[in-house]
Amino acid sequence: MKALVLSGGSGTRLRPITHTSAKQLVPVANKPVLMYGLESIADAGITDVGIVVGTTSREIVEAVGDGSDFGLTVTYIRQPEPLGLAHAVLIARDFLGDDDFVMYLGDNFIVGGIVPIVKEFEANRPDAQILLTRVSDPKSFGVAELDEHGKVLRLEEKPQSPRSDLALVGVYIFTARVHTAVRRIQPSGRGELEITDAIQWLVDNDCAVQATPISGYWKDTGNVADMLEVNRLVLETLPGGLAGRIDAESEIVGRVTVSAGAEISGSRIVGPVIIGAGVRIVNSYIGPFTSIAEDCRIVDSEIEFSIILRGSSIEGVRRIESSLIGRNVEVTPSPRAPRAHRFVLGDHSRVQISSDHG
Known part of the structure; x- marks a missing residue:
């Protein structure tokens, strides 16, 4: 299994900090958020990591280097523009090959890491495994609708009228089947190739998509309030x-x-x-x-x-x-x-x- 870590994006919700610094490198308890993700990946036994970078690539490369400090081998993949999470999968095709992979958003924080999630995937090996958590503002996230048995019916990215309060956490695990999905979808109204649309394609084409409620603590550290909350949580440990x-x-x-x-x-x-x-x-x-x-x-x-x-x-x-x-x-x-x-x-x-x- 490989890992694809997304570290592009402009970090608009953390401006003005991110006018001059990558959002993934803003520190929590004096350590950049991105480093916690890389440590989680290494703890899960994954060593081959591709990091998708954009306009802040120089900072990311300087901070992470070749990955050896984390026990990783890192390959950098340039995304010229932030054209969506599915676009990141598309441009990482050569790196990923036909291997299963974890896709990890570099500004996300999951207490307890991803070891149990990876083990669950390896035991069942669906075409896609998504993590869900209940949120108070689902309009700000990718949202999943499940049936009464927990089967995934529909996914939408930042919907105006959410069908549930189940948000997609910024960690996904895929088999190579997702490469077909990202080639079949079209850009959304935001002009991006949405990973939710790619997963919906898998659902519509009878692929196995497994939804796992997350039991640990998760935050998208894209705004100041969440950064402070994650900082509080880490300091307590x-x-x-x-x-x-x-x-x-x-x-x-x-x-x-x-x-x-x-x-x-x-x-x-x-x-x-x-x-x-x-x-x-x-x-x-x-x-x-x-x-x-x-x-x-x-x-x-x-x-x-x-x-x-x-x-x-x-x-x-x-x-x-x-x-x-x-x-x-x-x-x-x-x-x-x-x-x-x-x-x-x-x-x-x-x-x-x-x-x-x-």
Whole structure:
């Protein structure tokens, strides 16, 4: 079995972060989302991986390399435009050959990995295996309609009038039969070759399509709220560890990871929290479910339930919460003072905000 990982796309829902960074490389607990997917694939015993890349290909290649860090052999497949998931299968034909394969969306996150899913496929070997989970907003997803016995009847991509609340999770497993399906379908109204249409072709042509309800936790990390939620979930699983320098005036509460090279002085850190290498935290409060990437500087500030990317500086800020702050951002006080602030800041931003410290 092979794996096809989709890492193209423009990441419009995470702008402005993704104006300058691949959405699959936005970190959760200081590790890019894509890396969790690659680890899941390796854990399932799959070693031959094709990664479909687009305009952010340079970043993806730099981050993943040849895949050896994950025990994988990686082949990069260029998709000139984001023309749909089925189009990605179409252009990966030479790489995939006639092998069974897992298709994994690189910005998706599944707690517990895909080992049980792969084993189930290998035991039954349908032409397609799809994963389903109930969602509150099915209009935003591919949606499956099942009969009373759980058989797949119909699939639609982002329907205006969903027939169910069963959304397709961003992991699929196929036999080579899907290559016929992706050649037979036509572009949708969005101008894309939809994988839902390809699976519908398999259903209509009496192929075996198996639907599996997902028992673990799944998120499409395409927006800020989901990124923060996944970050919270991952931080809850980390054991903590204090490798950096922490002075006697600082207080560490709960599971906190302080990387080697980080320095904390006069501050209170309440976990779960992860603090990257080269971070300096001075006279500040870092609250639960916060990830601070390497080389950040936090001074006289309060931060909680947030993700701060590499090289950012936050000084004199009364309160930041539920925020995603990009790389090399500077946040400083200005004269007025609402007590809490919510941000989605792009890379290299420069912001003045109100603060009691101003």
